[in-house]
Amino acid sequence: MSTAWKEYQPGDFYDEMISTPGNARQPAKKLFSYINSLSDEEIASRKAAAELAIKEMGISFTVYTEEGNIDRAWPFDILPRVITKKQWDKTAAGLKQRLQALNLFIDDLYNDQKIIKDGIIPEYVLKQSSNYRKECEGMSPAFGVWAHVCGTDLVRDKDGEFYVLEDNLRVPSGVSYMLENRSIMKRVLPEVFEKVQIAPVGDYSERLFEMLASLSPRKIKKPVVAVLTPGIYNSAYFEHAFLAQKMGAELVEGSDLVVEDDDCVYMKTIAGLERVDVIYRRIDDLFLDPEVFREDSTLGVSGLMRAWRAGNIALANAPGAGVADDKVVYAYVPQVIKYYLDQDPLIPNVETYLCYDDKQRDYVLANLDQLVVKPANESGGYGMLIGPHSTKKERDTFTDLIKANPRNYIAQPTLSLSTAPTFIGKDNTPEPRHLDLRPFVLQGKGSYVTTGGLTRVAMRKGSLVVNSSQGGGSKDTWIVDTEPKRSRATRKKAVKGAANGESA
Amino acid sequence: MLSSVAERIYWSARYLERVASTARLIDIYQVLLFDLPKTVKLSWYNLVIINDLEEDFNERYTNRTERNVVKFLLGDTTNPSSLINSLNAVRENVRTTRDVVPEEAWELICELSMYTQDNLEHGINRKSRRDFLEQVTKGCLQINGLLFDSMPHDAAWEFFRIGQNIERADMTSRYLEAGLTAILELEEDDVVNSQQIIWGSVLRSLNATQYYLRATRSPVKGQEVVPYLLRDQNFPKSVGYCIWALMHSCAKLPGSEGVLRKLKPIEKKLSAEIDYEDLGESLLEYLNQLQIMLTSSHFIVSDAWFLQR
Incomplete structure (x- = not known):
């Protein structure tokens, strides 16, 4: 074993690969011994191969800067993160449970609001939600589902258990990178795929397409499904194009x-107008339809809401689904699950303090240096205060912000995010880096969860920020079956005949 | 098929063709200058003229040296038609049509862009230029081959062909014009020998020499080269073939009657009687008129399929 690995210190966190210095956890044992058998030169050449593959495959994301938008190559670490199938199966069930409950919740909010009348959720949560859309009241989309695609951020604490950090129900992105990470790994470490039983991830786009097609208001054999993108300047454009290609949409x-006078949606083709049945929209609510929301939006389609309300087009996710994608609502999800499903949550929440509540706010303000403060409706890791890393001035700013708008802030204890070895620097020294996991959950008639998800890594030492726009990287995520296999009858291989009658 | 996607496919083809022809043109020109007698005053600047880029060039450079011209044509990001910009345009157009272009095409284009970016200096230096241009040419051939082989020959394919053929017809007519102009400028003493060299490189820059010889069974001379490149029915870069292929593609698309009607005059122009024995001003004028018609074919196609309301 190289000295670098002997010196690797998992530290005071749960390390996904190394249990004690020099020893790998059970599901990562084969991977670890293989990586250890590689020389420094080989590691460097695998890493270079991965970087080249990323450029050749054109895997990029767009960063907005003052000089304009820059297309950056996707940052990737070649050491995968390994999770046992047993633990994953339990987590997957929890994710499905969570999304089912959230969908019942959204449907209730836009219709009877029973959960408020029954006093489970205080009315202010809804009244002051910036993602509640009056325009959606009274609607009930197919299967009662509003959030068809959800990206749930999970973290592992010191105890090795998964916790839900947040639910992304608007336009979650990242799934294409999950799929591409796997293709890169197959190029870079093909030998390990032979040795380890790694669950495949490739069926996501088919399942997504099936789900979308099932929403079609016209009951026809081949509904027209379209992916609606804001265009090439959007940071996730790569993903929009990728998914359209993989789905044949x-x-x-x-x-x-x-949208024509008949309230149906059409696309402009070389043969004139053709009707569209389902739109997988990757545009935020407020830009969807200038007739209803922001008038200045040039990204959307005039009349789209009219068509949706008339039941002539399915939108995924449905407008207004983001009402449940709110960090105050998040705090209530355990109660939401209990209320609608009469079940206990299979995956726990991270403890959350609501600044709207006087008592909880006092606690938050007194302990700002210990807590992470988040705005209720931001995504992408912006507008946060990470207490232990903050300055006095930053804490003062947040004290003012919280007092001015308590509904808009929540606080959570600083988590001991799990780590995994990541190759750092020119010498590719393995060092622990914090990570999270974003699995993707689909719900239509049934539910589906990706096998694993997108693992994001905070590449800076000690950092907890995993967002790619802020210096985050990623890893492939392996769900590995460690249970002993029942023996299968060996299949006889057909003997290949000599071609064209030639004798060997 | 979406109108916007059709348009992007069309431009991908045009730009890809432009990349290939720019690479080839620079390559051939180098050889041409070696072969011509030193008394003939043919300069690298002609390449700028052929591509109608005088204004852009003169805004940026004062010296019309080989290095400046090659740099301008290959790597100048402010020249809209430079090889590097054309390649970026291919990449951008394919990036936005990934749902209809084969997956591998995207990867090949990324590879070619990377190669070009990383090796641009080799292309500008005379010593390594040939090798660089050869790699670029091969990259383009690879992409064209992949598309031909794996893309279903449906509407998307026809738009690719339309773009390719309009660009090719335009290029071929420009090369003919350039050849003719060069010959008209020759001094009396050089005429005989240099004529052959110039027409020879016009053929070579279109990869046409071998098939020209087979088809015409004639040595290289203007009276044969011009009609071959204008009218030959089988050679894929002759103007006549490109127009035939263009109309053939259009005919397969929805609502093409109007388009075909508007393209007819080009066909007619090509079959007009021309006196090839007299390679003079009147032929130059003819080529000029033809080029204007070829330019209009873009608008005919665009009006019919790209601009839906």
């Missing part, structure tokens, strides 16, 4: 679509 921008 149309990739459209707002200007490609039109």
Whole structure:
């Protein structure tokens, strides 16, 4: 074993690969011994191969800067993160449970609001939610589902258990990178795939397409499904194009679509107008339809809400689904699950303090240096205060912000996010780096969870920020079956005949 | 098929063709200058003229040296038609049509862009130029081959062909014009020998020499080269073939009657009687008129399929 690995210190966190210095956890044992058998030169050449593959495959994301938008190569670490199948199965069940409850919740909010009348959730949560859309009241989309695609952020604490950090129910992105990470790994470490039983991830796009097609208001054999993108300047454009390609769907921008007097949505084709049945929209609510929401939106389609309300087009996710994607609502999810499903949550929440509540706010303000404060409706890791790393001035700013708008802030204890070895620097020294996990959950008639998800890594030492726009990287995520296999009858291989009658 | 996607496919093809022809043109020109007698005053600047880029060039450079011209044509990001910009345009257009272009094409284009970016200096230096241009040419051939082999020959394919053929017809007519102009500028003493060299490189820059010889059974001379490149029915870069292929592709698309009607005059122009024995000003004028018609074919296609309301 190289000295670098002997010196690797998991530290005071749960390390996903190394249990004690020099020893790998059970599901990562084979991977660990293989990596250890590689020389420094080989590691460097695998890493270079991965970087080249990323450039050749054109895997990129867009960063907004003052100089304009830059297309950056996807940052990737070649050491995968390994999770046992047993633990994953339990987590997957918890994710399905959570999304089912959230969908019942959203449907209730836009209809009877029983959960409020029954006093489970205080009315202010809804009244002051910036993602509640009055325009959606009274609607009930197919299967009662509003959030069809959900990206749930999970973290592992010191105890090795998964916790839900947040639910992304608007336009969650990252799944294409999950799929591409796997293709890169197959190029880079093919030998390990032969030795270890790694569950495949490739069926996501088919399942997504099936789910989307099942939402079609026209009951026809081949509904027209389109992915609606804000265009090439969006940071997730790569993903929009990728998913359209993998599903065989149309990739459209707002200007490609039109709503006619019959309240149906059409796309402009070389043969005239063609009706669209399902739109997987990757545009935020407020930009969807200038007739209803922001008038200045050039990304959306005039009349889209009209068509949706008339039941002539399915939108995934449905407008207004983001009402449950709110960190105050998050705090109530355990009660939401109990209320609608009469079950206990299979995956726990992270303890959360609501600044709207006087008592909890006092606690938060007194302990700002210990807590992480988050705005209720931001995504992408922006607008946060990470207490232990903050300055006095930053804490003062947040004290003012919280007092001015308590509904908009929540606080959580600083988590001891798990780590995994990551190759750092020119010498590729394995060092622990914090990570999270974003699995993707689909719900239509049934539910589906990706096998694993997108593992994001905070590449800076000690950092907890995993967002790619802020210096985060990623790893492939392996769900590995460690249970002993029942023996299978050996299949006889057909003997390949000599070609064209030639004798060997 | 979405109108916007059709348009991007069309431009991908045009730019890809432009990359290939720019690479080839620079390569051939180098050889041409070696072969011509030193008394013939042919300069690298002609390449700028052929591509109608005088204004852009003169805004940025004062000296019309080989290095400046090659740099301008290959790597100048402010020249909209430079090889590097054309390649970026291919990449951008394919990036936005990934749902209809084969997956591997995207990867090949990324590879070619990377190669070009990383090796641009080799292309500008005379010593390593040939090798660089050869790699670029091979990259383009690879992409074209992949598309031909794996793309279903449906509407998307026809738009690719339309772009390719309009660009090719345009290029071929420009090369003919350039050849003719060069010959008209020759001094009396150089005429005989240099004519052959110039027409020879026009053929070579279109990869046409071998098939020209087979088809015409004639040595290289203007009276044969011009009609071959204008009218030959089988050679894929002759203007006549490109127009035939263009109309053939259009005919397969929805609502093409109007388009075909508007393209007819180009066909007619090509079959007009021309006196090839007299390679002079009147032929130059003819080529000029033809080029204007070829330019209009873009608008005919665009009006019919790209601009839906």
